[in-house]
Amino acid sequence: MKIRTKIHIFSSLMILTIFIILSLVICLLFYEQSLSQRENMLENQADAILNNYSASELTAMDNRELLPFVPDGGMVRIISSDSHVLSTSSEDDDFENLHAVFSDDDDFAIQKTDGHKALIYHEPFPDDDHPHGMIEITQSLESLSENMSLLIMILAATTVLAIILSLVGGGLLTNLLLKPVTSMSRTMRDIQKSGEFKKIPLEKKSKDELGVMGETFNAMMSQLETNFEKQQQFLADASHELKTPITIVEGYTNMLKRWGAKNPDILQEAIEAIHHESQRMRDLIQQLLLVAKDDLDQGELNKERVDLVTLCQNMVKPLIRSHERGINIAAGSDQLVCTTDRGKLEQLLRILLDNAMKYSDKEIDLFIDRQDGMATITVADSGIGIPKEDLPRVFERFYRVDKSRQRKTGGSGLGLSIAQSIVTSLGGTIEVESNIGEGTRVTIAFPC
16 A cells, blocks of 8 residues: 555544544533533523412412413423422423423433423422422423534534545645655666666755655765766776786787797796786785775774884885885884784885885985874875875875876875775874975874
């Protein structure tokens, strides 16, 4: 069953139930109030008779004397203590057939005569403190029945009208409330069929729950579209990065097949090129695997006590020998011991030092310090630098500032992206400062 139908049925049943309960309460109150008014009127009539006549006069009075006290469409009669009718005055002859029964208590009764209900009031009158007779006043309840019937008809018509209005109003309200939901469902079906990312057209900025749901859906679609585009771009860039070394390897392999095996120079060149490109592919694939994993293999930290000064010294020694480049280390003290993940920190420093080596021909400076529970390591070079407009994008995957120059260095554009993820896993931050022609400073800070 659709939500629209459920809302219609539920709202109609609720309104019907409410109107039935209200109608019953109104009818009951109207009946009780009308009956109470008639009882008071009959009681006042009986008191008026007792105030004007004595007991002996009441037993001797004739029918004409009772006529002024007869209610509209009713009857008054005097009944003796032995249940004999002494006198009667009536506007309805049917009431005279009512059985006369003496009662020594003043009370009310409702009886039927010829299909009509009548309200009867008995009030005894004493003589020497002993009941001598009784005044009986009767009034027809036919007008009350007619009023009750009319009231019931009005309430029934009102209930029917309310149900009709509730169905119409419920339909309008349902359309208003379910419009974002319907639009969302339609948009989802379109997305499923076409495979394109679409948003719900929101006419007005609504602050209610449905409006917020529509805005949330559109924001989710934007995020999914952005992630999809990044994924597509990632696949395209990864394919492009792998295509170059594979093409080089394939070219040298074809050359070796033709005449390289007979020419030692070509053979040596091919071996070195294939070896170099295979190393590039290995490093690139490792980086791609890290990037492909959502958390870059940043699970639980294997924390241990690490001397940052010793760690940096051990890392720069092989780099100094292999690149024949000076790397200067400046630390706030001879030892800077921190509790952190040694493996991730080494990987992070390796990326930063490798970038500094690639884009600078001069010495590299490494600054180590600790302050307020945070350790900071800065890698500074005097290389080509990065333009100001490119600094916000250096952490994007595969982003290159100068594609042609970076191609010569063999970079993949993944290093700083991975570095940022490692720093985040360590609970720290990374900042890049650079000027064209003056060099670049990369500073990482993490809890120590």
